[in-house]
Amino acid sequence: xxxxxxxxxxxxxxxxxxxxxxxxxxxxxxxxxxxxxxxxxxxxxxxxxxxxxxxxxxxxxxxxxxxxxxxxxxxxxxxxxxxxxxxxxxxxxxxxxxxxxxxxxxxxxxxx
Amino acid sequence: xxxxxxxxxxxxxxxxxxxxxxxxxxxxxxxxxxxxxxxxxxxxxxxxxxxxxxxxxxxxxxxxxxxxxxxxxxxxxxxxxxxxxxxxxxxxxxxxxxxxxxxxxxxxxx
Numbered sequence: 628x629x630x631x632x633x634x635x636x637x638x639x640x641x642x643x644x645x646x647x648x649x650x651x652x653x654x655x656x657x658x659x660x661x662x663x664x665x666x667x668x669x670x671x672x673x674x675x676x677x678x679x680x681x682x683x684x685x686x687x688x689x690x691x692x693x694x695x696x697x698x699x700x701x702x703x704x705x706x707x708x709x710x711x712x713x714x715x716x717x718x719x720x721x722x723x724x725x726x727x728x729x730x731x732x733x734x735x736x737x738x739x
Numbered sequence: 740x741x742x743x744x745x746x747x748x749x750x751x752x753x754x755x756x757x758x759x760x761x762x763x764x765x766x767x768x769x770x771x772x773x774x775x776x777x778x779x780x781x782x783x784x785x786x787x788x789x790x791x792x793x794x795x796x797x798x799x800x801x802x803x804x805x806x807x808x809x810x811x812x813x814x815x816x817x818x819x820x821x822x823x824x825x826x827x828x829x830x831x832x833x834x835x836x837x838x839x840x841x842x843x844x845x846x847x848x849x
Contacts, residue, residue, distance in 0.1 A: 660837050669743075669829055669840035670782075715782070717838075726772050726797065727838060731781035 633716055633733040640737055646703040648733040650716030651696075657719045659692055659699050660727065664713045673701075673714075678721075706737045742766075745830050745841035752848050758817040760844050762830030770833040771813035773797075773805065775826040776843075782829065788813055820848045 634649045650659070658677045662670040676683045676692045676699065683690045689702040703710055713734045717727040746761035764771065772787040774797075784797030786805040794805050802824060806814040813832075817824055825848045831838040 662838075662840075667827075667843070667845070669842045670831075670838070672837035672839065675837050726784050726787045726795075727833075728784070729774070729782040731779070 633714070633730045635733060636731070637734045638736070640706055640735070642707055642737055642739045644706055644737075646706050646710070646735055646737070648701045648714050648716075648735070650699045650701070650730055652699075652716075652718045653697065654718075655721045656694075657721050659690075660717045660719070661688075661690060661699075661701050662715045662717060662729075664715065664732070666712075670715065703735075706735075708737050708739045711735060711737045743830055743832055743839050743841040745828075745844050747844050748842060750844055750846045752817075752820050752846065754821060754848055756817075756820045756848075758820050758846070758848075760815040760817075760828055760830075760846070762813045762815070762841055763811050764813075764832040764839070765811065766832065766834070766839075767810060768832040768834060769810070771807070772831045772833070772838070773803075773813070773815045774829045774831070775799070776829055777826050785815065822848050824848050 632651050658675050660675045661673045664670045674685050674690050676690050687704045692699045713732040715729050715732045717729045743764045752758050773785040774782040776782050783799050785803050788794045788807045791810050804816045828844045830841045
């Protein structure tokens with residue numbers, strides 16, 4: 628059961644530009660999380676935003692959450708070549724005893 | 740830092756073999772998970788466990804089983820490996836702020 632869907636599927640930008648990725652989901656959530664995956668490796672947790680929060684920052688990352696539209700966005704500012712990776716949103720549903728449901732990801736390519 | 744260790748990075752097995760994928764975490768987390776990742780399909784949940792000897796089916800449990808005899812170890816078992824189980828397998832444990840993933844096991848079934 629796919630819960631989160633990222634948009635776009637792929638994004639190519641130049642170093643120094645900002646990258647914005649969007650995520651839409653279907654059911655009520657406790658929180659929404661963003662993860663990064665470098666090629667062929669495991670996922671790394673970036674940031675968690677709870678359903679009662681609207682915006683959160685962590686370094687060059689800014690995440691917004693709009694529960695009325697069931698959507699979230701991840702903004703990476705002043706991107707670097709090292710930001711090249713796949714980015715996934717994941718949602719924790721309000722139903723107890725469930726696991727995170729991941730989207731299919733956005734592949735970001737940052738060229739120098 | 741929490742560490743989740745998957746025993747093999749790459750594995751090649753023959754069709755029909757019984758395959759064990761091992762995952763160990765070092766932070767006494769209660770919750771552990773197995774996902775598989777395929778191109779175009781993202782991560783799909785196979786099984787998860789909230790405590791020793793407890794297990795819950797995820798979205799795609801068919802052809803798999805799991806074992807959690809100790810809190811730190813969560814094993815994924817392919818009862819009789821098939822070529823459609825060729826995939827990247829990712830183990831994770833959860834904490835208050837999110838999941839910590841292992842590096843993944845890329846399994847090829849020939």
